[in-house]
Amino acid sequence: MASHRKLRAAAVVCAAVAVAGPASAAAWAAPPAAAGAAVQQAAPRAPSPSPDPFADLTPDEIADRAITATQSATSLRMTGRVVADGEPLDIDFAVNERDECTGQMKIGGGTAELRRVDDFTYMKGDEAFWRVSMASQGMPEAQIDATIELVKGRWLKIAPGQAGASDLSGVCDLEGLLASLDEDRAEPGALARGPDGEVDGTPVATLVKKDTGKETTATAEGTAEPESAEPETTEPETTTVSVSQEGKPYILKMDKTGGEEPGAMTLSEFDEPVDVTVPPADETVDLSKLDQGTNA
Template identity: 60%
Template sequence: MAYRTTRLRVATAVAAALIAGAAPATLAQAQAPPAPGTAARASAAQGPAGAVRAPSPSADPFQGLTAGQIGDKAVTATRSATSLRMAGRVTTGGQPLDVDFSVDDKNQCTGLIKLQGGAAELRRTGGLTYMKGDEKFWRASMASQGMPEPQIEATIELLKGRWLKIAPGQAGSGDLGGVCDLKALLADLGRNKAELAGLVRGPDAEVQGTPVATLVRRKPGGETTTVSVSQRGKPYILKMVKTGGSGPGSVVLSDYDKPVKVVVPPEDETVDLTKLDQGGPAEQPV
């Protein structure tokens, strides 16, 4: 198999975590008591998903709809977005992974990954992907891949302060493209109609100042999830939280339909992936 850095594996894990761990059809695996007729007022109490409870809007835009119907509207709206920002923490491979990405429907994205005390930036535009990690990120990710220490040291030295440039068709390009493909990231939302139908509406809450309806469900074994749907404007999903069970996490979605500006790194600050494949110090099949 052609050489692939763990950074590419981590980016792929981000996509997998966001698809499998943050979609309403998957995250909505919790059950909570139905909301009372009038939303409870709470000054600063935290709900089960970490959202601050707030008074309902004067008019409930979802009045008369079941939780499943609200979820269906949220899925439709969210999948129609031209861009969004997702930020939070997911768990993949038993490791917490912090992510903060802005992505649009033109396969452009810019963001940050944090793993085991290290950090890496990701940018993609015009079909080209750029990744830049600090030493901690490189070391932790390459060590987890089983690379020998001399190779790790040589690779870190080669990429120190530089961006790894991956062109279309090169190893890992397709995986990273999935991270920066908005439609692909949202493709699994709402596919499981049975789980949408099993949602229960919890107490209304607030996410970053926006009133939301909460859709909740509990899975046997203590796994609880909550999806927060905007009650203002389009019914976008604003927050998804999973607690208990495997792969807990929390993701906030914001900046819907706002332009994503990607800055292309200077050419003299990049290292082409082919240099790692063609006899460079970091070349090794995996």
Template identity: 60%
Template structure:
């Protein structure tokens, strides 16, 4: 799905930005304390499939086909002004744990984790702030082929600091995409339209619960072993609460919650940031 590639692209772009900025000789930087960045494990947020519902409940979707329920769910979810997205996605054979709160003003605050490394990302007023631990920067830059000497210099520079990327700087437009709620929700609609065009009909599975909310489960199977299960709220608006993809090239689980709740983004103090535009060989931060 497109949203999985969008999330993975944030890591690739950020690593590429750093790779193109770090001078071969490294920077001269002042000492700064390391910061422990912790990411909530995806396993604690989402499981492989919804838990069975122990008791029946009146069905708000009675008489509707699975495809009609899916259409209502996509429309309702696209109406959200904010939401929280958490879980694990896989793209290009790389697992990525995410936990983001984002709104329709392109503001977001959240964490991501890859290969034992973690990073926090914040966006507000078109500015992106990103702070990763050593494992995150090393894994992401190694995947981009950055020389070891440059990786070490970058890690030393960014220790305990936020990388600040403003509009117009390398990678800024791509990084903004990860917190673009409208684009994320549009992706869901495009995926749904594509399924219709290709004649992939959904079936309805047993009702279940997601976070205590009764849901209708919609199942889509493709050739081979790929199966996608979508959980739709049966109480209140028919929001999509969970998406599970098993098999195929991009397996993973995403849980959506906190619809229309305010998203608070705290701008890091200036003394704790490194401005990408001011980086230069020999500069002392």
């Protein structure tokens, strides 16, 4: 059986991966105002409903309705790619209002499955996922090999209070993810309505929030360059959010291009059941028991 140090290292890896994933997902679960800024990705043209359900609304009013509708969802699915600390992160999760979820994330060529049910979190990664995750934490090769041998082909069962439990549960916190929609709203008039489009066959209105590039003359040491130095310019960013024009005005897609965190996230399967299966006991490594020195 692995030592307490190795078991704790496995839990730390879970936490590190979770911090990169849920935080980014939460940032994407926001309208242009909450996301801060990004670059518009052209939406596909599609016939607009007649009459236009948002014809008499300002972009800010459309955003308010979209936020209210999306926050009312009892479940949804998030699919897409975000950037976490410069590393592309692909996620696909179904989440419900009971903080249950099931799905997977991909980073650095590796894949991990995540499930949460009955307040327990289960995580199962392939070797590539664990290796890139642990290497990013600066773990020595020998420790990485030992930990991978421990978790190979098995689910880590993380109990409430275990290291990494709160971070990993964040991706399954539907209320928390949607709460970010109310944060950092843009000033009135900062949003613009873009061309109508289509997301998976559903006609949508688009809302656009643009930002200009930022200039800096600071050096790596934090001191100012001489006035003659050429400023470093960050590419302008725009965020485009697609709002359903049929049924409830759910937010169906967020697109970012430009800047440091480009990506796209699609929301779907609103209010549909989320079925989460508890992994078989003989395929799990129970960290809460192992930390106490007992068998898994």
